[in-house]
Amino acid sequence: MTTRPAADENLAAKLPDETLRKWLRDMLLIxxxxxxxxxxYQNRLIGGFCHIYVGQEAVxxxxxxxxxxxxxxxxxxxxxxxxxxxxxxPKYCMAEMFGRIGGCAKGKGGSMHMxxxxxxxxxxxxxxxxxxxxxxxxxxxxxYTDEVIENRASTGVAMCFLGDGALNQGAFHExxxxxxVLHLPVIYVVExxxxxxxxxxxxxxxxxxxxxxxAAAYGIDATSLDGMDVMEVYNxxxxxxxxxxxxxxxxxxxxxxxxxxxxxxxxPRKYRTKDEEQQYExxxxxxxxxxxxxxxxxxxxxxxxxxxxxxxxxxxxARQWTDLSPPPDIEELYTDVYADAWGPYHGTSxxxxxxxxxxx
Amino acid sequence: xxxxxxxxxxxxxxxxxxxxDDRIILxxxxxxxxxxxxxxxxxxxxxxxxxxxxxTPLAESGIVGTSxxxxxxxxxxxxxxxxxxxxAPAFDQICTHAARMRSRTRGALTxxxxxxxxxxxxxxxxxxxxxxxxxxxxxxxxxxxVMPASPYDxxxxxxxxxxxxxxxxxxxxxxxxxxxxxxxxxxxxxxPLGKARVVTEGDELTIISWGAPVVQCMNAIxxxxxxxxxxxxxTIDPLDTQTIVNSARKTGRVVIVHxxxxxxxxxxxxxxxxxxxxxxxxxxxxxxxTGFDTTMPYYKMELEYLPEAERIGKAIEEVAAY
Ligand SMILES: Cc1ncc(C[n+]2csc(CCOP(=O)(O)OP(=O)(O)O)c2C)c(N)n1
Ligand SMILES: [Mg+2]
Numbered sequence: 276m277t278t279r280p281a282a283d284e285n286l287a288a289k290l291p292d293e294t295l296r297k298w299l300r301d302m303l304l305i306x307x308x309x310x311x312x313x314x315x316y317q318n319r320l321i322g323g324f325c326h327i328y329v330g331q332e333a334v335x336x337x338x339x340x341x342x343x344x345x346x347x348x349x350x351x352x353x354x355x356x357x358x359x360x361x362x363x364x365p366k367y368c369m370a371e372m373f374g375r376i377g378g379c380a381k382g383k384g385g386s387m388h389m390x391x392x393x394x395x396x397x398x399x400x401x402x403x404x405x406x407x408x409x410x411x412x413x414x415x416x417x418x419y420t421d422e423v424i425e426n427r428a429s430t431g432v433a434m435c436f437l438g439d440g441a442l443n444q445g446a447f448h449e450x451x452x453x454x455x456v457l458h459l460p461v462i463y464v465v466e467x468x469x470x471x472x473x474x475x476x477x478x479x480x481x482x483x484x485x486x487x488x489x490a491a492a493y494g495i496d497a498t499s500l501d502g503m504d505v506m507e508v509y510n511x512x513x514x515x516x517x518x519x520x521x522x523x524x525x526x527x528x529x530x531x532x533x534x535x536x537x538x539x540x541x542x543p544r545k546y547r548t549k550d551e552e553q554q555y556e557x558x559x560x561x562x563x564x565x566x567x568x569x570x571x572x573x574x575x576x577x578x579x580x581x582x583x584x585x586x587x588x589x590x591x592x593a594r595q596w597t598d599l600s601p602p603p604d605i606e607e608l609y610t611d612v613y614a615d616a617w618g619p620y621h622g623t624s625x626x627x628x629x630x631x632x633x634x635x
Numbered sequence: 636x637x638x639x640x641x642x643x644x645x646x647x648x649x650x651x652x653x654x655x656d657d658r659i660i661l662x663x664x665x666x667x668x669x670x671x672x673x674x675x676x677x678x679x680x681x682x683x684x685x686x687x688x689x690x691t692p693l694a695e696s697g698i699v700g701t702s703x704x705x706x707x708x709x710x711x712x713x714x715x716x717x718x719x720x721x722x723a724p725a726f727d728q729i730c731t732h733a734a735r736m737r738s739r740t741r742g743a744l745t746x747x748x749x750x751x752x753x754x755x756x757x758x759x760x761x762x763x764x765x766x767x768x769x770x771x772x773x774x775x776x777x778x779x780x781v782m783p784a785s786p787y788d789x790x791x792x793x794x795x796x797x798x799x800x801x802x803x804x805x806x807x808x809x810x811x812x813x814x815x816x817x818x819x820x821x822x823x824x825x826x827p828l829g830k831a832r833v834v835t836e837g838d839e840l841t842i843i844s845w846g847a848p849v850v851q852c853m854n855a856i857x858x859x860x861x862x863x864x865x866x867x868x869x870t871i872d873p874l875d876t877q878t879i880v881n882s883a884r885k886t887g888r889v890v891i892v893h894x895x896x897x898x899x900x901x902x903x904x905x906x907x908x909x910x911x912x913x914x915x916x917x918x919x920x921x922x923x924x925t926g927f928d929t930t931m932p933y934y935k936m937e938l939e940y941l942p943e944a945e946r947i948g949k950a951i952e953e954v955a956a957y
Contacts, residue, residue, distance in 0.1 A: 322759040322934045322935070323759055323760055323761045323764075323933065323934050324760060324761065324764065374933045374934070374935040374936075382933060382935075383932050383933050383936070384761065384762075384933055385761050385933045385934070386761075387761060388761070401720070401761065401762070401763045401764070402720065402721065402723065402724070402763060403693055403721075404693075404724075405723075405724070440692075440693040441693070443692035443693045443694045443697070444693065444694055444696075444724065445694070445696050445697070445724065446724070471664075471693050472664065472665050472669075472672075473665045473668065473669040474664065474665055474690060474692075474693070478690065479692045479693060480692060545669070546668065546669065602935060602936075603932075603936070605936065605939055607932075607936075608927050608929050608932055608936065608939070608940065609927070609929060612928075612929050612930070619927075619928065
């Protein structure tokens with residue numbers, strides 16, 4: 276295994292304006308969406324647990340930019356950002372958190388239950404680390420379909436996002452080993468935001484100063500990159516994705532990032548200092564990309580403002596759509612448990628989102 | 636005496652037991668410096684130090700497995716799992732080691748650990764944070780399962796669990812953590828495991844329940860105006876068959892109430908024991924008021940899912956009128 280330096284080359288700087296603007300727009304959309312989500316939570320329109328992605332936008336946006344849109348992705352419960360970056364219409368995401376039938380899981384799951392099969396986004400999972408073996412399976416399926424069923428070279432890569440806390444779960448280690456032994460094209464992306472709830476990464480895991488060491492035992496290539504800079508994320512990730520796809524091998528990536536907000540909506544954040552928070556907020560990924568566009572790409576304040584306005588409108592419309600979507604009927608408790616109707620069960624009916632997408 | 640919530644009663648029991656017995660070690664995620672997600676272990680880290688209140692990595696299988704090792708070596712670990720849904724990664728250790736070590740070694744090795752686990756719904760949490768998996772563990776021989784429904788019982792039962800020579804899963808109903816206060820003696824006392832509590836005496840009908848629904852049952856009984864005997868099991872395994880049988884023979888009418896899904900829930904076991912012992916005394920078919928045989932829904936529907944007083948009241952009417 277090798278620990279590779281991140282970003283040999285500034286690939287992102289060679290991309291066209293429209294691509295970089297799209298990244299900025301996606302990050303702005305996630306931020307605006309999350310700000311409105313927090314407000315709705317405070318107004319008791321959203322309940323349960325709600326994990327906010329603000330601060331980490333560059334990781335989802337930069338990493339997904341390095342993939343093909345058909346490459347499967349999966350994550351844990353801090354999932355709104357990944358769903359939106361993958362292209363889920365914010366209205367389905369918002370409606371889910373409001374517990375409305377129009378939500379991507381029919382309003383029966385909530386914040387941790389973002390699924391978007393049409394966009395190859397496989398969730399949204401509440402048990403820390405338990406998504407890691409699923410990602411190995413998603414990669415395995417792509418490889419098998421290509422090599423065994425289609426009789427051609429493997430073409431897919433699966434990407435699995437996990438938190439630094441998930442590194443301590445057995446499921447993560449079993450998945451890494453399995454991916455290594457079976458040569459599965461899966462990339463484990465650790466979003467190291469410094470904390471697992473109130474436990475700092477150094478208190479929670481060994482080799483916290485060099486998380487790439489975790490991959491060494493499995494013979495898996497590992498890279499550490501700056502997750503607060505979307506261009507750096509892309510620069511680091513793109514060669515890894517290409518290599519995994521070509522060589523049909525797993526990889527491990529640490530993206531160093533920070534969650535600006537609490538772990539969930541009820542977290543007084545006593546385990547860290549205001550100073551530390553401000554230090555990270557000062558390296559804001561959105562401002563960084565906007566700064567690059569302004570200095571290098573003739574992007575003006577007015578362009579920024581119009582993007583910001585566009586996402587505000589989009590999120591407002593998502594909210595209006597949500598308000599019009601009714602809560603699920605009580606009978607929904609017995610829907611989607613089994614495929615067939617039997618006993619008390621009503622069989623399965625797809626979420627509206629999938630019916631909409633099928634029509635498109 | 637102090638007027639305590641269930642959280643405070645557990646906190647007090649832990650402090651008193653730790654002061655009495657330095658073999659007791661607490662382990663869990665964020666239980667030390669942060670006092671735990673539900674703040675049950677608040678202040679214990681300061682009081683007993685990092686050696687005895689151990690903040691662990693995010694690793695349930697590791698937490699429980701390590702605790703089993705500690706217990707096999709003669710210590711008294713009291714690990715915490717943050718929510719019942721996270722028992723899943725630890726299920727292996729609980730069922731393959733904790734529950735079987737005594738019988739596997741014919742008594743040479745034992746596992747006196749108490750696994751504290753917040754359980755159940757009613758706090759606006761999603762699935763895996765609102766479930767009631769007590770029947771999974773009752774089904775596994777070798778492990779005891781306890782669930783208090785009041786601050787007083789919580790303290791006495793927890794002390795008994797910690798002192799018990801066998802592994803105990805101590806389920807703490809989240810919905811009751813801060814729901815009400817009760818007089819709880821400062822002095823130590825124990826409540827024996829395996830003994831149910833008769834909450835209200837009555838002769839028209841028996842309700843059997845445990846955990847958070849006990850409170851819903853009390854509300855339903857009050858509005859029914861009937862003479863109803865309410866039994867709070869307190870310990871789910873071993874089950875206090877005698878208390879159940881005595882009451883069922885007296886009233887001849889039984890309603891069982893639990894949060895977990897109905898299919899293969901504990902209600903089925905209880906109903907079956909009543910059939911074995913009280914067949915000729917019964918005046919009506921036993922009814923079960925339970926969660927549904929589905930995954931716990933988003934919080935906006937959770938009160939439909941949980942056995943609330945209204946549904947219990949309906950069952951009371953039907954069984955009483957049969
Ligand atoms: C198996 C399991 N244990 C505990 C939890 C409770 N829990 C939810 S998130 C979390 C912290 C996870 O931290 P990390 O993996 O770093 O992800 P982050 O929240 O920072 O995105 C914990 C302990 C859980 N969901 N699943
Ligand atoms: Mg983290």
